[in-house]
Amino acid sequence: MKKLIYLMAGLGILGACHNADKTLPIFGNRQTVTKTVDGKPEIDTIYATIPSFSFVNQYGKTITDKDVDGKIYVADFFFTSCPSICPIMQRNMLTVYNEFKSDPNVKILSHTIDPKHDTVPVLKQYADKLGITGDSWWLLYGKKEEIYQIAEKNYLVSAKDSGQGYVHDGYFILIDKQKRIRGSYDGTDMKQVTQLVTDMHTLEKE
Amino acid sequence: MKTKLLLLIAAIACLLFSCQSEESQTYNRYYSMGSVLYIQHCQNCHGTNAEGLGNLIPPFTDSVFLRKNLAQLPCFVKNGLKDTITVAGKKFSNNMPAQGNLSSIEIAEILTYVTNSFGNKMGLIDAPKVNADLAGCR
Numbered sequence: 045m046k047k048l049i050y051l052m053a054g055l056g057i058l059g060a061c062h063n064a065d066k067t068l069p070i071f072g073n074r075q076t077v078t079k080t081v082d083g084k085p086e087i088d089t090i091y092a093t094i095p096s097f098s099f100v101n102q103y104g105k106t107i108t109d110k111d112v113d114g115k116i117y118v119a120d121f122f123f124t125s126c127p128s129i130c131p132i133m134q135r136n137m138l139t140v141y142n143e144f145k146s147d148p149n150v151k152i153l154s155h156t157i158d159p160k161h162d163t164v165p166v167l168k169q170y171a172d173k174l175g176i177t178g179d180s181w182w183l184l185y186g187k188k189e190e191i192y193q194i195a196e197k198n199y200l201v202s203a204k205d206s207g208q209g210y211v212h213d214g215y216f217i218l219i220d221k222q223k224r225i226r227g228s229y230d231g232t233d234m235k236q237v238t239q240l241v242t243d244m245h246t247l248e249k250e
Numbered sequence: 251m252k253t254k255l256l257l258l259i260a261a262i263a264c265l266l267f268s269c270q271s272e273e274s275q276t277y278n279r280y281y282s283m284g285s286v287l288y289i290q291h292c293q294n295c296h297g298t299n300a301e302g303l304g305n306l307i308p309p310f311t312d313s314v315f316l317r318k319n320l321a322q323l324p325c326f327v328k329n330g331l332k333d334t335i336t337v338a339g340k341k342f343s344n345n346m347p348a349q350g351n352l353s354s355i356e357i358a359e360i361l362t363y364v365t366n367s368f369g370n371k372m373g374l375i376d377a378p379k380v381n382a383d384l385a386g387c388r
Contacts, residue, residue: 127347131295131303138304173305173344 067250068218068243071225072200093223094198099155099186102167107153107182109223116247117151118240119217120231121195121203123158124170129214133231134174137181137216143241145180149248152181155191157203157210200225216240220247277362277374284363287356291349292364300368306344308337311368320365320372324380325387327357354380 072092078085096109118140122130137152144150156162162170167183176183184191188205195203195212204211218227218240227243229236270278295307302309310316315337316323330348334341352360355377365372 125345128294131297131307134306135297135303170306175304 066246068220068226068247071228091222091224092198094194094219094225097186097190097194099184099191100164101182101184102164102171104164104168107184112151112153112219112223114221115149115151116221116244117153117219118244119153119155119199119219120215121155121157121191121199121201121212123156123210123212124162124166125158126210129232133214133216136231136234136237138174139234139237140216140241140244141176141181144244145178147180147248150180150244153184154181155184155186155195157188157191157195157205157212159185159188159191200228218243218247220250273374276376280359280362280374280376281366283356284359284361285367287352287360288363291352292360300364302337305340305342308335308340308342309368310364310370312338313370313372316365316370317372320375321383321386322388323361323365323375324354324357324383327352327360328384329387354384357384 070091074092075090077088077090079088080086094109098106098108101107118137120133120137122133124130137154141152144152156167162183162185164185167185171181171183192203192205195201199217201215201217202211202213214231216229216231216237217225218229220226226247227240229240231237296302296310297307300310315335319326326346327349329350331346334343336342349357358375358377358380361375361380364370365375
């Protein structure tokens with residue numbers, strides 16, 4: 045009996061150690077396809093990925109899915125005149141930015157959900173005031189329908205114009221090098237944002 | 251023995267409490283109410299430590315600005331702010347939304363908290379003072 049307890053404890057410790065360098069889960073819909081490889085059927089899983097997109101960043105440069113090929117990135121949705129949760133999100137995103145700003149393989153894509161007000165010059169001014177420089181954090185402008193669609197269908201976050209104001213949740217979505225969703229974090233919660241930074245380091249090593 | 255000790259503690263507490271002047275009791279009440287209201291109405295934008303956000307949202311750590319604009323502070327809270335202001339050597343020009351639903355006493359509590367936290371020490375701002383300042387808003 046005692047031996048069994050020791051064994052369990054040992055396994056527990058091993059398990060805990062293994063947990064330290066876990067791989068992140070893959071989110072989103074998935075499909076299985078059966079392929080024939082060398083005459084034998086093989087089952088492969090196809091994960092949901094972020095489709096192609098084309099937006100404009102705060103410098104007026106067109107940013108497409110090609111610009112994040114082979115990179116990991118964090119996506120979120122905001123608007124510059126947002127009085128509620130955005131300041132906290134931006135304050136927390138700044139910690140992500142400061143951690144990765146010199147890493148060319150990591151990007152931050154913040155999409156405005158109020159393109160009527162947030163034109164490219166407005167976004168540039170906002171970036172300047174936030175203290176963002178360089179080419180790692182992009183504030184993206186695009187057609188309202190396209191932004192709302194990619195938010196809801198692909199990043200799986202809500203973005204709506206309720207008529208009285210813009211509705212959005214404060215999630216930071218982590219995307220891997222194959223454009224699959226690997227995590228979502230409450231951008232208003234510093235603890236979860238710290239976890240995001242840890243997970244980004246894990247994901248970069250994949 | 252135990253009862254004696256308790257009595258002694260109670261007596262000391264009583265003494266301490268009565269030592270507090272009415273004014274400092276009022277101050278304490280304003281300050282603690284203000285700390286709760288700050289979380290509800292101000293912290294989202296201005297931050298847990300009133301650090302502000304870049305050049306978008308000003309901090310509350312500039313005592314010189316706060317003292318200079320003391321009589322205007324209730325107006326800033328109640329009516330919002332559209333002017334460009336210079337705080338801690340940085341210019342801020344974004345709109346501050348009006349907090350019109352706050353009562354004078356709530357504004358007084360918030361301002362007492364803000365002007366006595368984050369390195370500031372300016373004493374009590376009470377409701378009558380806020381009312382007088384609001385009457386003089388530009």
